[in-house]
Amino acid sequence: MKKRRPPSAFGYFLTGVVCLLLAVLMAFGAGKVIGPVVLLLLGVPSALLALRAPTFAVSYGPAGVRYVGLFGSRFHPWSDVREVRVAVLTGAIYSSDVPELVLTSGTTDQLLMLGGQSWGRIRNRRVARLVTDLEAARTAAS
Template identity: 65%
Template sequence: MRKRRPLGALGYFLMGGACLLVAVAMATGVRQAVHLLPVVILGVPGAVLTFRAPVFGVRYGPDGLRYSGLFNARSHAWADIREVRVAVLSGTVYSSDVPELVLASGGTDQLYMLSGHSFGRARNRRVVRLVAELEAARAAAS
């Protein structure tokens, strides 16, 4: 079973840890009254990022793939996946390339935490390589 993590997972972990530290420092303030709103605004996202970032990514093998994102994890057998391709999410300044699973049921499943940004018409090479790996693993399993 191979595992691929996004490059930003370490950044999310560090950002979550920093938010969590600031929230703890604000909550343990001795001289000031504790203001609950800033603690909740920084502490909850900090805790989510700190504890979910280490599991971001996709695992794939002969049985299928398992994707772990920010709030959820999904599994798909290779028999349920018809194709793996690169989808483009357009924006006003830049676009994002996202690995997309085309399911046998006709739906799609986009793996947002594995996306990569690109400018202009150039594709994100990291996303293209990941999609090629996933497509090769799917083809080898079928």
């Protein structure tokens, strides 16, 4: 079973830790009424990000592909995956390349935490290599 982690996972972890520390400092300085609200609105999402970021990954092998993202993990056996491709999520300033699984049911599953930025017609090579590896593993398993 091969495992790939996004290089941005460390950055997400640091962001979560810094925001959690800021939320705790703001909560202690805000008072008895506003403090718990600050912890709830800023501290809980920051703690979730700090705890989940080190586990962001995609694992793939002969059985299928397992994706671990921010809100949980998913497993798809290769028999349920028809194709692996690069999806382009467009934005106002730049676009983002994301690995996308096209399932036999006709739905898609985007592996969002493994995405990477791209500029116009220039594609993210890391995402393209990951999609190529996933597609090779899928064809080898079938």
